[in-house]
Amino acid sequence: xxxxxxxxPKGYRVRMSTYWWxxxxxxxxxxxxxxxxxxxxxxxxxxxxxxxALIDGPLAYAEFQDFFRNPLVIVLNIxxxxxxxxxxxxxxxxxxxxxxxxxxxxxxxxxxxxxPNYAAWMVVSAVLAWLLLRG
Amino acid sequence: MAEQIALEVTRFSPGRDKTPSVQSFxxxxxxxxxxxxxxxxxxxxxxxxxxxxxxxxMGVCGSCGMMVNGEPKLTCATFLTDYAPxxxxxxxxxxxxxxxxxxxxxxxxxxxxxxxxxxIIRKKEKPVSEGEYLQTPEQLDTFKQFSMCINxxxxxxxxxxxxxxxxxxxxxxxxxAQRYNMDSRDEGESERMDIxxxxxxxWGCTFVGECTQVCPKHVDPAGxxxxxxxxxxxxxxxxxxxxxxxx
Numbered sequence: 001x002x003x004x005x006x007x008x009p010k011g012y013r014v015r016m017s018t019y020w021w022x023x024x025x026x027x028x029x030x031x032x033x034x035x036x037x038x039x040x041x042x043x044x045x046x047x048x049x050x051x052x053a054l055i056d057g058p059l060a061y062a063e064f065q066d067f068f069r070n071p072l073v074i075v076l077n078i079x080x081x082x083x084x085x086x087x088x089x090x091x092x093x094x095x096x097x098x099x100x101x102x103x104x105x106x107x108x109x110x111x112x113x114x115x116p117n118y119a120a121w122m123v124v125s126a127v128l129a130w131l132l133l134r135g
Numbered sequence: 136m137a138e139q140i141a142l143e144v145t146r147f148s149p150g151r152d153k154t155p156s157v158q159s160f161x162x163x164x165x166x167x168x169x170x171x172x173x174x175x176x177x178x179x180x181x182x183x184x185x186x187x188x189x190x191x192x193m194g195v196c197g198s199c200g201m202m203v204n205g206e207p208k209l210t211c212a213t214f215l216t217d218y219a220p221x222x223x224x225x226x227x228x229x230x231x232x233x234x235x236x237x238x239x240x241x242x243x244x245x246x247x248x249x250x251x252x253x254x255i256i257r258k259k260e261k262p263v264s265e266g267e268y269l270q271t272p273e274q275l276d277t278f279k280q281f282s283m284c285i286n287x288x289x290x291x292x293x294x295x296x297x298x299x300x301x302x303x304x305x306x307x308x309x310x311x312a313q314r315y316n317m318d319s320r321d322e323g324e325s326e327r328m329d330i331x332x333x334x335x336x337x338w339g340c341t342f343v344g345e346c347t348q349v350c351p352k353h354v355d356p357a358g359x360x361x362x363x364x365x366x367x368x369x370x371x372x373x374x375x376x377x378x379x380x381x382x
Contacts, residue, residue, distance in 0.1 A: 011232030011240045012147055012155060016298040023205070027295060030343045094342065098361035105273040 032083075033090045039083035042076075092117040140164040140215055141222035142173050144185065147233050155233060157224075158182075164219060170210040171199050174225065174237075187237035194351060197287030201237055202226040207289035207349045229292040230301075244288060247304050251312035251330055256323025268320040281314035281359050283352040290346035290356050296339055303339040304331075306346035306356030313359040316366075332367045340364075 017023070021031040053064035067073060095117055096110035139161045147155035160181055162173040171189055178185045189199040192211040199210045204224050215223065231239035255268075290306035291297050297305045312331055316324045331337050340360045347357040 011149065011234045013232045014229070016230075016295070020295055020298070026345055026348065027343065030295075030341075030345075034341070094344075094361070097342075097344075097347075097355075097358040098365050100277075100358070100362050102277065105276070107276075 032086065036083040036087035036090075039080040040087055042080050043084060046077075088121065092121070138164040140173075140219060142170075142177065143222050143224045144174070144177070144237070145226045145233075146185075146236055147227075149235060155227075159222065162215075164215055164221075166216055168215045170201070170203055170208070170213045170215060170223060170225060173215055173223070174210065185237075186235045195285060197285035200228050200287040200289050200292070202229055202292065207292035209287060209289070209351045212351060228288055230294070230298040231288070231291070239288075241288060243301065244286075244291060244305065244308070247308045248286070248311065251304065251308050252323060252327055253308075253311040253315055255315060255318060255321045256326060257320075258322045270319055274319040277319075278314045278317035281310050281317070281354055281356075284311055284314070284354050284356075285352055287351065289349045289351060290354075293345040293349040295343055295345075296341055300335075300339065302335045304336050306340075306360065307354075309337060309340070309363065310354055310356035310359040313363050316363070328367065328370065331363060337363050337367060 021027045050064060053060045068077075092114045096113035099113050101108040101113065140163075142160045142162050143157050144160065145155050146152075146158045160173075160177045162168075162176050165172075168176075169192075171192060174185065174187055175189075178187075187199070187201070187210075189211065190196040192199070194209055194212045197209075200207060201210050202208070202225070203210065203213050204218060205226075207228060210225070225237065227233045227237045228239045231241060231243075234240050261268075284307055286307060288307065294303075294306055297303050309331065312327050315321045316327060337360050340357075342357060342361060344357045347355045350356065
């Protein structure tokens with residue numbers, strides 16, 4: 001009788017290309033999602049620098065604002081904003097996968113998990129916008 | 136003559152070929168034919184040496200998984216007409232060693248599967264005279280989706296983590312472990328935890344999510360793994376708060 005051996009013949013192994021993530025859109029989307037964390041970190045650093053400049057006084061803050069007006073920084077920040085939004089949206093969309101909440105014997109629909117996340121995001125953004133833009 | 140479609144099939148003969156090659160066959164393009172029918176046509180009428188696995192031809196046995204135009208598919212459920220005018224490229228499942236033509240070596244998976252103990256574990260078996268372990272439909276519903284797995288390994292072919300790190304337990308084995316963890320009759324969660332919470336277990340998963348996309352039985356292995364990550368984290372926190380009574 002044929003049995004499975006612990007060390008079967010090796011067979012032909014195809015090595016995965018270094019550029020595997022370019023082969024299919026879902027893989028590329030995954031890599032972009034992972035890379036988005038770099039831009040999230042960049043925004044965190046920027047905020048810390050801003051607070052630091054604020055502590056150092058008006059002169060330091062004016063210098064920081066100059067840095068912010070640099071076209072290169074503006075472009076970088078626009079790209080970062082895109083990635084941070086992408087990061088948030090993919091995170092909220094994946095949340096229902098990880099959270100299998102059951103109520104009344106049935107699994108709560110995905111929208112019931114991601115919905116409140118989006119709502120909280122909107123509320124926090126609105127409060128911040130009000131604080132910053134009220135003049 | 137009936138309409139034809141080109142079937143480009145990977146050929147590899149161990150001992151004779153150093154690397155796989157592609158052979159093209161013209162097969163009839165019939166409305167009711169799936170890719171597996173085309174392969175069987177080639178084997179019966181053109182070249183009897185073409186090797187591939189298949190059995191039930193109705194999406195239950197999980198034997199006929201192959202790459203069709205670069206995507207992992209059950210060839211018994213993939214219609215030729217969806218690829219007209221062709222060509223249809225048929226390759227062995229990705230991320231596994233190729234044994235011959237379209238046949239891959241899956242011993243690695245079988246080992247990983249048995250490692251996660253995918254069976255009901257009881258601390259103490261009750262005697263047969265006391266009857267079955269009963270379960271309500273609600274209890275069944277919590278894990279039923281994960282129990283639909285047919286071990287076709289399409290999820291392993293779709294998983295770049297498994298492709299890059301062959302030590303990774305992989306989607307199907309982890310989903311099946313979670314299937315038993317969630318079974319109300321099972322008491323083996325802490326036994327499985329040690330295997331599942333290793334680096335090559337759930338934490339190897341980076342949530343690409345393609346396993347769930349390609350699953351022909353809608354098992355959602357990606358969901359099962361993330362849910363278990365949540366459970367494992369809760370257990371870890373609990374072990375801090377209650378170092379003695381966590382398990």
